[in-house]
Amino acid sequence: MSDEDEFREFAASRQKQLLRSAYLLCGNWHSAEDLVQTAFGQMFRSWRRVRRVEYPDAYAKQVLYRCHLTANRKKRFATVPIESVPDLAAPGAGFGAGFDDGSVAVLTEALARLPDRARAVVVLRFWDDYSVAQTADALGISQGTVKSQTARALALLRTRIGDSLNDIRQD
């Protein structure tokens, strides 16, 4: 099996899993697909080395999250200021688009308001069930930063979706 075939097999088997994480990071499926495709490209670029790593799944996640942060950094530099921004996202393009499920909408809406890195930390910690150490490793930041980002993110979530959290408490 050539390394391309091997990579295609690996990518196909992990695509859905990565898309879910990407969706939570991006808030819509189109951007999530772009992010996963970018991550796949980066992985294939160095696949001959990647395939030898002990935990390729963890590596794939790491690439995905780092691609997300890098892409957003670049976006910031490419942003052109305009006079006004419409308040509402176009149908099907905003955070939470594509789901009727109320919990997903609440979640993605809340995540959208978090800074990029805090969002990545929260998704890794609470969606992918990464430990503080694993999250720090995946994002290339210190464990202290992970803890402080998590605390700030949770505080922000508390102020923004407190009612939803209380609903969960009532469950």
Added chain:
Amino acid sequence: MTEQDTERVKALFDQADLDDVPTTRDLIGPAVAWGHGRRRRDRWTAVGVTGAVAAVAVAGVVALRPGADGAAPVGPGSSMSAPQASPSIQRELTTLRPFLPAGYSLTCQNTEGAFCEMFVLTGPTGGTSLMQWSAGVDLPPPAGPTTLVDAVHIHKATALLPVGAGARTFANGSMAISAYDVEARNMASAAAHDLTDPAEIVYNQVAYTFTPKGSTRTYGISMSELVKELPWKNGKSEFPDDHARLGYNPDGPVLSPEQFDQMASAPGLRAALDQVVIWGNQR
């Protein structure tokens, strides 16, 4: 934020039903195509080729064996789709072949579009170099990289590999030569722990940039090839076609600066190179 709130956020994530993942397009195919392109660029970036040469010198590491018809059928262990013997590739080869020295042959190893991305030049003794052509206006000769990765070294002429970095003057113009030696550990197909001597020089790359007298145009070629077998610990390569993928000639580039000067001085080559580079830019 209490521990209880943390649990609630976890529960919120747990409740989110993301089972239905829509896929609207192929994500893997374009990623693989992009990755192939980046691998080629990585090879030259690692060597630090800059400026005019870097613009065209997108070297490839592909598992294709050149065929007699100028196109490259898929070889064993190939990781690339085979380039088609398209009319445009045949046109490039037909345009360039008449200018080669006697006994040399030119084939196409790989293409990403309708045109040849990487040529293979075969010398009279059977040695091969991967090759690319360049042409430009007002391009200064390549000054060489300011920094090199630690596994790449500027090559100085030796008895075994006589083409060293520097400049030559010929009757019809001047030639800037950049030349590099690459250690085995820097080869994309090899990891240091797989090699008996990761620091062994196994690969050589040169670029000749010819500037005709009184002209601002430059014409160049870049060549690269294995000059030694990679020192695999298990005695054999994971890739059975290293020679076809990377070129192989123990004497270094199959074309000497003198030969390229003769080619560059031949009537018509410059126009032919201009044409091929324009075609190539259409990819």
